Amino acid sequence: MELQDLATSAGVNIGLAVLFFALYSVFRKQHANAGVYFTRHLLRERQRMQDAGDEKETFTFESLVPSAGWVKRAWDPTEDDILKSSGLDAVVFLRIFSFCMRFFMICTVVGFGILAPLNFTDTYLADNPGEKEENQYGTLDKLTILNISYGSMRLWIHFAVLYFISFSAYALLYIEFKHIANLRLDYLANVLPQPDQFTVLVQAIPEPENEELNYSDNVDYFFRRFHPIEYLSHHMVYKSSHVTSLLSELESLKLKIFSLKQKLPSQRAPRHAGLCGLYGPLVDPVEHHMEKLEDVHRQIRECQREFRQKKKEVPSAFVTMRTRWGAAVTAQSQQSTNPMHWATQWAPEPRDIDWPNVEIPYDQLFFRRILSSVLAITLTFIYVPITAAVKALGSLDSLEKYLPQVVVDNVLEIPIVQSLVQGYLPALLLTAALYVVPSIFFFLSRVEGHPSVSRQERTAASKMFTLLAGNVFLVGVLGGSLISISQTFSDDPKGIPRRLAEKVPSQANFFITYIMTTGWAGMPLEILQSGSLILNFLKRHTVEKNKPLLDQVLSLPYYRTLPTVLFFVLLGLVYSIVNPLILPFLLMYFLLGYIVFKNQVNAHTVNLQRSCLNTRNRLKLIFSLAVCMQVLHVYEPAYETGGQYWPEIHSRTIGCLVFMQVAFVGLFSLKGLRAASFASIPLPFLTWLFHEHCQQRFLPIFKKFNLEVSFQFSCVNFSNFSP
Template identity: 35%
Template sequence: MNPESLIASAAINIGLAIFILTLFSILKKQPSNDPIYFPRRLSESQRQSQSQSPSHRRDENRSALSLRRFLPSVSWISRAFRVSEDEILQTNGLDALIIIRLFKFGIKFFVVCSLVGLLILLPVNYSGDGLTAISHHSLDSFTISNISPGSNRRWRKRYFEMWERGEPPVRRENQAKSIEKRIEDLRRRSVVKKHNQTPLLLNPSKEDSVKLSLYEENLEELHHKIHQLQCEDMLKEKELPVAFVTFKSRLGAALVAQSQQHSNPVLWITDAAPEPRDVSWRNLAIPHRFLPLCNFGVIVAASLLTIFFAIPVTAVQGIAKFEKLKKWFPPAMAVQLIPGLSSIITGYLPSAVLKGFIYIVPFAMLGMAKLAGCISKSKEEIKACNMVFYFLVGNVFFWSLLSGSLIDEIGESFTHPKDFPSHLASAVSAQADFFVTYILTDGLSGFSLEILQPGLLCWDAIKSCTYGRGKEKTPYLYSLPYYRIIPLVSLSVLIGIVYAVVAPLLLPFLIGYFLLGYAVFINQIEDVYETVYETCGQFWPCIHHYILIAIILMQITMIGIFGLKSKPAASISTIPLLVLTLMFNEYCKMRFLPTFNLLSIQNAKEFDELDEKCNQVEFNYENASTAYCPPCLRPLNCMESGSSCTAPLVSSSSF
């Protein structure tokens, strides 16, 4: 990749980011777009049922037509940097704060690395004389490959419940269906009334109102009977494989959850239950003996997806290595007939195409994780988070590195096989320009599209012009996609750590990446996404593991590069650092990891004593007893629609 390609990529991504963020700042001020850009605030105001909440007052001020509504602004960025961690913790929970902490870690860490890299490593690399031939790689002169083998210019960087399974199937009842049809007919007849040629009015007669209320009472009573009969039939047919057990104290729940109940450890398994809103009821009916088979199937499916995606990644690297591609595929030279087109194709297109392919991966992995039999939604997302990260490391990092090196060096390797190690070391450093374009595309274009939400904008426009015309808009409220955000950001951390010494010029781009990501996701967490469960920081051990992998890869890379650069002493002295890193990881697993997985007996006892002082023991026990209620046993209100997580087992759509 030549300098023109890198400049073209930077110019396109910066231009797109400025345009998209400008468009977002204008669209966000339009009251009609509140369901897209303020769904969380709208949902909270609806729950509170306040006629003059702050969000409503904001809408009233913005509803007046003024020039300010159509002028771009950056007030959302300044507001994002004014939000404190305590505010995020109180309003969104610890899991949302972990994402913000990840961005803060990236900002602080790479600012320090940039100071060292740009002031010390970059001049050392640039003043080397390792590249005597003309290179097509624009960053080679600033990477460690520019230092000749054997040179002394070597720098090293040291751097209370248990869970239940089972949910009965829904049956169709003709009697309930008939009653619902009568209710709908009465409502339709009540609406069809005219008054002096005016539009239709909702003015039911007294007789119809009496019939309507009578039918509604009969329907609700019938629904309760259906639920009771279904539960009785299910209990007669088969005993539930598991159950929720409620304790009056946290101490008792902690002791049971952390102890083995039977001499056969797989005969009776106990575990702490997730939050009631976090329970994945559909997976509770899966017998425990089938879970290993489900996990194995998910691993096989994820592996096949990873192997399949090696094809587009190789094609992307073929586009990026355009100079070599012209020799193997002469018709590609036609691209050079249009001035500047080759720079766009080699600089911007590979990272954009790769980003487009990667976009669908988190959703595919989440779908697989749902088939693994996890008892909670959070465990499904954690499993998907791990699968997405390993997919990105395998395909985006390793396969991009290997395929790019092979495409670049295969000809040289055949003609000069003895020089293959030195060519490989140079090729590893040469991939820095591709990862610069990837960081630019993922950060500038990716984060800008994340905050603009073009998909929802198009869908809302189509809906407003078709079947949703004239209807009140409902907020587009979705949960925070941890399984998509954490792996992608962690991959950027990995790229930055590995290339911090190899190509320090990459570090300033990473600082911009994390600054923009921080502002974008503060806005999304505060205004857009909803917190649907709280794991009390279960995602942080995953982030710790991802950063550990990045440090180990960086150290292994430096061991290999020092060896290929004829510096065995530097290579050997890096090995103890790798050992110390692994030992530190083992210490963290012993010291900190159990805190995330288990509630200590000491803390459980302290919480129980606090409940006794506040007279909350019986209250908490009653709440816990009713909270973990399966959908088939929840109280029904057939005239009101609930959310997806509290929807009744028998609904009108099932008849």
């Protein structure tokens, strides 16, 4: 890739980023968009701010002028502020970005201060013009390890940097793991008592020997026998698919009634009481929806009675213990000689439970996970030709084979078009092709039968990272390189290792454009919330005019964002020494991600002192929230796992580090410095030892609830606790 192609891609992405940030700065000042950019706060305060959009907005020129003050307000809040407002999971999520910024800042200083000048001043590419095809290497390749001569002593500098980066990663990862582990211990010790802290999910309940008894009787007998002091009560799980749909309808009706009550009776148009409002007598819409609400309540009560009468129980139950100590002992111990009976685990939070999955028989989970893994692997292989085809579009030679000659002569000959095709188009198409994959993996993770949404998201993130690392990186880099060098196998078989060492580093330029497309333009698009913005506009001008979008608050997209972050960590580690040019682009991505997501998850509490504000004052208040106050919040925590994402992030970062070290064991050998190759062999083993130490020292804090802390709260009795 030439400098012109990279500059074109950078220009396009920087332009899009500036445009999206400017639009966000303007849109967030508009009263009509308060429900998009301040949804979390407005939902908490809508009992006081009942009708924020009834009067016409007062136009001001200032509301159309972009400003950057929100960046400072997003940067200001401390970790304690975010912990109080959004929970420990949000803190861990943001610390991923801060860790990456610190680590890749070190890599950037070393890469551009030492490696880039070292690579650029060598003359391997200039001295060996016959070794490569014309235009095979661009100007930017002189900054990479490609330009280091075969067997050069300069490679020892790369070797020293490899050790320096590895030990820097050890130090930062250890500090981060220790800090997050302490945060989790503080969270477990200081969090207010919640029902899930006293509750255990019991699956694979054996059928009772007496036919007159049911699963509920079996649970009661078992826990009274083996946990006579701590056992308090239990609640069986029923086949409740119909009730789930009724509950969704119930919530929808509540929102409709609330919205209608905000209007004056004279503003509520009567509707027909018949089907879809097409026939029947005219009635007040509030009364009509209240009747439907009562009918849904009646159906739910009938379903509950039917459950008990027909014994539609499933072999799963939520068992409540008297103390957190009793729940910890029960959840973390084997209850039966047969591990497939009376399987216990901590109960998820009520908002984290996936109720249909709780109903799945325990013995089906093994086969469901095999099926999910097979489908995930199949999808990964399906994307192999897609990735290859997308990368082929970045080559003008490949495009000329498939496009009409007229297009080739008249369009591809234009310099700006060539730069766009080679520097921007492949990364854009790859980003678009991968957009739907996280949702597919999330569905497959749900098929596995995990009872909590948080576990489903973590599993989906793992699958997505595997696809990115195994497909986009390994297949895209090594597969393309092997195909390109296989053509010269018969002519020069001894030169294949050397050509492989030259081909792999040159692929970094594609990933630079991918980082810019996904991060530089993607992060501003994330903060713009384009989907919610369009939905809010349509709702205000079609279904419910002059009403903001306040139906729900979005949650952090862990399973979408985390795989991309970890994939970029992999790219940064592998190419930090091979091609230091990638490091500033990565650093900018993590900086943008930190600011954007800190803006999305942070919430400073703002109390509205006067509930009797008139409409005009409420409009001014919303405007002041958007411009002056530090109310920067979009995402509401959907659940709280106490930072359980971090051990998996740590493990995958270790995997990326090992891959980098193994790659350099081979790369030094291929570049003719076997001594450095042998001296690099201990590094993967050191990384494995470091990982094992962290697993023994910190992982149990995230996997189990320690009895020492739970014993301190043994005096807190759930039977006397009212949330």
